[in-house]
Amino acid sequence: MRILVIEDERKVASFIKRGLEEERYIVESAADGAEGLALASANQFDAIVLDVMLPKLDGYSVLQALRAAGNATPVLMLTARASMEDRVQGLNYGADDYLAKPFHFEELAARLRSILRRSTTEKTTILACGDLQLDLVSHFAYRSEKEIELTTKEYALLEYLMRNRDRILSRSMIMQHVWKHNFDPESNIIDVYIKRLRQKIDKPGQPPLIHSIRGVGYRMRDKPVAGDDVEV
Numbered sequence: 001m002r003i004l005v006i007e008d009e010r011k012v013a014s015f016i017k018r019g020l021e022e023e024r025y026i027v028e029s030a031a032d033g034a035e036g037l038a039l040a041s042a043n044q045f046d047a048i049v050l051d052v053m054l055p056k057l058d059g060y061s062v063l064q065a066l067r068a069a070g071n072a073t074p075v076l077m078l079t080a081r082a083s084m085e086d087r088v089q090g091l092n093y094g095a096d097d098y099l100a101k102p103f104h105f106e107e108l109a110a111r112l113r114s115i116l117r118r119s120t121t122e123k124t125t126i127l128a129c130g131d132l133q134l135d136l137v138s139h140f141a142y143r144s145e146k147e148i149e150l151t152t153k154e155y156a157l158l159e160y161l162m163r164n165r166d167r168i169l170s171r172s173m174i175m176q177h178v179w180k181h182n183f184d185p186e187s188n189i190i191d192v193y194i195k196r197l198r199q200k201i202d203k204p205g206q207p208p209l210i211h212s213i214r215g216v217g218y219r220m221r222d223k224p225v226a227g228d229d230v231e232v
Helices: 010-022 033-042 059-068 084-092 105-118 152-163 171-179 189-201
Strands: 002-006 026-030 047-051 075-079 097-100 126-129 132-135 141-143 146-148 210-213 217-220
Touching: 002 010, 002 033, 010 026, 010 105, 026 033, 026 171, 033 047, 033 059, 047 059, 047 105, 059 075, 059 084, 075 084, 075 105, 084 097, 097 105, 126 152, 132 152, 152 171, 152 189, 152 217, 171 189, 171 217, 189 210
Parallel strands: 002 026, 002 047, 047 075, 075 097
Antiparallel strands: 126 132, 132 141, 141 146, 210 217
């Protein structure tokens, strides 16, 4: 999943970013409120970690602007101000959760998983497609109860496909969500990683789960339909 961290304290931002990346999230960061608002408005994120006391534009103003524009991305607010009034203000502006500094990373990660579950139809920590399962807490993948070893990018790609199972995902959507930058039509990096995933999750005698859609992209489903499994 793709997370935006808006935090001006460099050490705190680095600490959060490093921890989330170890949790297999794709992370982008902004050091002030104006930059954070621009990134959040121009890109699709699954969640935002937002500090309150920011230069140029404070966190409350960023949150208000996002909600006024119809942006419903889940927001976890961070602040050194832990009074009840501050928490109530943030929640009233549309925050999904509130965490006071200093904090333990384990609590931040747990709260982030919680708001992500609340914002999707998936209320479980296990994603499934056929007999393939992906544990969002341990970050292990299993098929027919056998563990599958994945790199960070393979995990991010598989999670994105599984969260959107039965939905056709274009190469540009996959590139932006997993690789954080605009799609280069000359690049074959997505095809390379799809091939790696297929080699790891599809074994002899098992039905393929990642299907190619001619001229469009890929779809994950446990049963193919007409037009699937055609090389793009």
